[in-house]
Amino acid sequence: xxxxxxxxxxxxxxxxxxxxxxxxxxxxxxxxxxxxxxxxxxxxxxxxxxxxxxxxxxxxxxxxxxxxxxxxxxxxxxxxxxxxxxxxxxxxxxxxxxxxxxxxxxxxxxxxxxxxxxxxxxxxxxxxxxxxxxxxxxxxxxxxxxxxx
Numbered sequence: 257x258x259x260x261x262x263x264x265x266x267x268x269x270x271x272x273x274x275x276x277x278x279x280x281x282x283x284x285x286x287x288x289x290x291x292x293x294x295x296x297x298x299x300x301x302x303x304x305x306x307x308x309x310x311x312x313x314x315x316x317x318x319x320x321x322x323x324x325x326x327x328x329x330x331x332x333x334x335x336x337x338x339x340x341x342x343x344x345x346x347x348x349x350x351x352x353x354x355x356x357x358x359x360x361x362x363x364x365x366x367x368x369x370x371x372x373x374x375x376x377x378x379x380x381x382x383x384x385x386x387x388x389x390x391x392x393x394x395x396x397x398x399x400x401x402x403x404x405x
Contacts, residue, residue: 320378
């Protein structure tokens with residue numbers, strides 16, 4: 257059985273590391289697009305993207321917990337990410353951090369509210385989505401930190 261406390265703790269700790277990274281960014285870094293021409297999103301947009309991802313991951317977790325069929329593919333994720341990037345051009349640091357806190361808290365609360373049967377449902381995808389939520393924040397911290405060095 258998956259330990260919900262460790263699972264949601266991983267999400268919270270990864271989010272805290274992202275917030276710590278954000279706090280260390282200069283205004284110039286926050287507005288920059290350090291990942292190159294292939295990824296024209298600014299640091300601020302990427303941070304807000306993590307918050308947005310908590311929301312769509314929560315939608316899928318909720319649907320799976322209810323026993324609904326959930327289709328997830330790289331095309332669906334790419335479309336969600338593209339729509340996010342088009343919809344937000346320059347989030348302020350306080351707005352992005354607030355979005356991270358709200359959406360991360362909602363995701364954590366949702367996972368913590370699931371019964372053991374629900375948590376193990378969805379062919380293991382509920383647990384996998386929670387693991388992705390933790391790794392997602394950390395992967396963006398690592399790539400942004402490396403690019404800004």
